Amino acid sequence: MTSTGRLRLASTVAVLATTAGLHLVVEGTAWFVQALLAVVVVAATGAAASALRLPGWVGALAQPLALLVVLCVLFVPGQAVLGLLPGPEALRALWVLALEGRETINSQAAPVVAEPGLRLLTTAGAGAVAVVVDIVAVVLRSPALTGPVLLAVHAVAVVFTPGGVTWGWFALAVAGWLLLIAADGGSRAAAWGRRVKQRPTARTSPGGNGGGGGAGRGDGRAVRAGTGAATAVAVTVSVVAVVAAVAVPPLVPGTTSVVLVGGNGAGIGGAAANSVNPLLDLRSDLESQGTAEVLSYRTSALTPTPLRIVTVDNFDGEVWRPSEIDRSQTRALGDGMPGVPGLAPDTPRTDVRYDITVEALRQQWLPTPYPATSVEIDGDWFVDTSTLNIRAQGRTATREGQDYRVVQAAVAPTPEQLRDAGPAPADVVERYTALPQGLPPQLEQQAREVVGSETSGFLQATKLQDWFRSTGGFTYSLEAPEPRSANALVDFLNDKTGYCVHFASAMAVMARTLGIPARVAVGFLPGARLGDGTWQVTLQEAHAWPELYFEGAGWVRFEPTPSARTGAAPAWTIAPVAPPTASTAPTDGASVPSVAPSAAATSSAAPATPGTTTQTSAQNAGVPWSGLLVVLALVLGVLAAPLASRSLVRRRRWRHADTAAAQAEAAWADLVEQIGDLGVSVPPSQTPRQVGSRLAEGLRRDGPGAPGAPVGSSGGSGGSGDSGGQRDREPQAVARLVGAVEGARYGAPGSAGGGTALVEDVREVVDAVVAQRPRSATWRWRLLPPSGVAHLRRWGRALLRRG
Structure with missing residues (x-):
């Protein structure tokens, strides 16, 4: 090279x-x-x-x-x-x-x-x-x-x-x-x-004597x-x-290093713009980012539900991220919201209206209360029918001062309904119970120990929630657990301290080990109510919580994070007692009777370490293989151009050789070109006889440096194990080629030899040279011949002159 x-x-x-x-x-x-x-x-x-x-x-x-x-x-x-x-x-x-x-x-x-x-x-x-x-x-x-x-x-x-x-x-x-x-x-x-290597003892005067030393x-x-x-x-x-x-x-x-919300860019009027990161890294600490207002809204609900931004269900052991969006399961938001997944017609619900105003939030996932049945907003948005996540397309994103209206079907299932729920559909179970390879067995063992002999999925979930909130001895902290093991959730269970991402993640993973479909939702808690009836949401309300699936009720919110940060748990997550009592769940979608500062006073996630999951992540999808193949074909075409140009010139050379003299010249040009590609230089000042003599001598010696050295230079002696007959045939082929070209140039008309025999002579001589050349030279001769590059260069110059 x-x-x-x-x-x-x-x-x-x-x-x-x-x-x-x-x-x-x-x-x-x-x-x-x-x-x-x-x-x-x-x-x-x-x-x-x-x-x-x-x-x-x-x-x-x-x-x-x-x-x-x-x-x-x-x-x-x-x-x-x-x-x-x-x-x-x-x-x-x-x-x-x-x-x-x-x-x-x-x-x-x-x-x-x-x-x-x-x-x-x-x-x-x-x-x-x-x-x-x-x-x-x-x-x-x-x-x-x-x-x-x-x-x-x-x-x-x-x-x-x-x-x-x-x-x-x-x-x-x-x-x-x-x-x-x-x-x-x-x-x-x-x-x-x-x-040039020299002996260590060699010395010269400052003037030097010249010579090799x-x-x-x-x-x-x-x-x-x-x-x-x-x-x-x-x-x-x-x-x-x-x-x-x-x-x-x-x-x-x-x-700074943060997890849920991040300042990233200049907002309207120079205000800091914030966004929720859909990637949740369990190894990152939380850091306070103040009380910047990101949303405000008015609602008909007495106690609003959290505003969900996105759900993440793909877990690799350290990081939660959204799964790949299946475009066949999406629809334009302007075409209306799809039906609520898993929600039965007889499940109690109440329509609740939210009029939301965007403040310092720059987001491509739209914050809405779950489940939304109607959304009115300008811009290019689409909805994932399997999750009801609403995502922007193109340059669309939330902007300061933007208003939109959401109608929520505030679901209030009874604990009895959740306890008696039937099995989830197979596709839901397959997607939302997937666990990463190498998940420590302690997580399932701990889950089994917490739920004991309970077999109902809902009652198992309530036991897990109670264990995290009160009976398990957990405390809330802005710092991630110390990395004492290879798994962040194991460290969390051992240290019993963490923030909302750890509580939500641990409950979701442990629910999956029990066969309960689970995912994590990311968004904002309801915020604080102002004197004029407006609810204000700041960075302090950024939050994560688990959602578990129960047939008939769909995705149900649980709250394992301690009450000191989140208030009371949703009413439907309180296990029923015997004898069964009538449901007293509110019908306005309320579930949090009081508003407390949120767990996530932060800005966005630390780097996500790639991991292995049982699902394909959205970030690894989207490789345009057809385009890559086209570009690869172009690159291979460029690399193949020298070989193609040499082959084209040889074909044209032989096609136009319609006389014996022309065939002799074509054979000689072919020979000189190919051995030149093999690194055997042919000085233009030498006659065919001089070239043939040196070439034949090198083939007879069959030693290192003979054909490899420039024709006309001497090489070292050496022998080979080849038979004498083989060594003789190669110089004879050289002699025939030299005789043919000399006859074509200097002999009488018709005295030059020609025909297909010359083609065989060229092949025989070239093969003999190939056998003596180093592998690097033969690969260049086969794939990237210098003569082919020279032909391309000549054609390019001709085109430039014509242009």
Whole structure:
């Protein structure tokens, strides 16, 4: 590999190593697959421009164009010309998608869900960084200057990752940059010439005597000087980068580690915008974020229910996240709300109206009381019919001053109805009782111990709720349990202290171990009622609670978090006593008789560690395999172009050889071209007879360096175990080819030999050379022949002249 090739490969590795750290702020792997593809295509385009010996500015222009083609193929193939070229429609579609990505960033706290708009931004950003690094490091030969560019990418992860970035990711980024520096140091040292080893005892005067020893010492000094300079630069920039990575993040506001709600962007009029993160990390602490008002509302309910934002049901042992949205189970919100899953017609309910005003909340999940039967709001929203989660599309999100109206079917099931509920549907059981692989058995053992001999799912749930709220000795705390084991829930059960996410998660997981479908809801407690009848919701009301499924009542809210933070538990979660009494549950949807400060005075989640679950997460879905295959086909096509061009030229050469003389010339050109691709240089000043003589001599010796060395130079002697007959046939084939071409050039008309015999002679000689060449040379001959690159270069120049 040439020094330029090594430098370009190191540049690609450095960009990918730095980009990998962004997984701390972006969920899933689809975005990295697309970013990797963009970076590879950019590097391949630069390599192709170098191979064709195009001017540097041409390659610098071709790389952004190639990146644009990749973006069209991956994200807007329907609007692109021929599915890949960036026409006006494709550019408009990319712009709209980029704006959607910006809205996703503004409306979510890290780690954000990797939606198409966000994936477009990350892919385009990684590709753009690859273009800049390639130009600076390869074209301008200043790889040390790429340090600030790569550091800027790493700084994104440093600034926006809740809890900060561990040193390992910074070390990975620095290692990629140092690899780039090392590749450049090697190429600079090679520019001084071949390194010559010298004896340690050799000495020369300052003037030197010249000769091989002096050259060797000069080369050694050059290598040492080049390596020392590169090392000095690497150490200097590394120290600066470390200091910047450590000193800068604490100076940036809004980078604290939180779980439920996060300030992330400038709101209307400069107010801080907040959003609820749908990812719940059990290892993160809560930190107070004040009492900023996020919502206000008026309602006909005497005691309102919590405002649910989203439900999360995919648990990997440390983090809860929403499952993949099945688009076949969604509908536009303008078409009306779907029916409530699992709710029987005879279950008591009352219609309750909420008139909600958005304050400092920037959210793509719409806060609503559950279950909502009617929602009136402007913007592009859709509803998941299986969960009733309401999600924005495109650039839509809640905004300050926005008003919307919700009608809730406030459900008040009786404890007896829940106790006597029938079995849940099979699809509900399968989805909502799934547990991660490797879940510690202590969780199920503890659940069995708490419920004892009780067999009713509802009564088991009430026992779990009572154990967490009162009988189990748990206390509420803003700090996560100390990580004494590999599982956060085990630590929570041992320490018996945590916040709402731990209480809700533990009850949901333990319910699943008992076969009860369960999930976790994220939203806000009702808030505080003001003197004018308006309810005010602040960051203090951010909360998480479990929902368990009972046929006929659907998803039912439980409250395991202690009453000091949440007030009384819902009335329907109080187990019935004997003899059964009539239900006294309120009919206005009320369940919390008093409002207390919430558990979650926070801002958003710490990084989610990927884990293994029995379900496919939404963040790992959405990889556009068709687009990836198209781009892969384009890359393979570019790599195959040299081989295809050589094959095309050979076919045309033989097709136009209609005389014996032309066939002899075609055979000789074919031979010279193929052995040249194998690394056997043929000086143009030598005659066919001189070339044939040296080539035949090398084939007879069959030793190292004979055909591998330039034809016309001497090589060392050596023998092989081949038979003499085989060694004789190869020089005879060379002689026939030399005789044919000499006859074509210097003999009488018709004296040149031709026909298919020459084709066999060429194949025999080439095969003999292949047997003596190193494997790297034969692979280049088979896959990336230099003659094919030369043909492409010649055609490209011809097209430029015509243009």
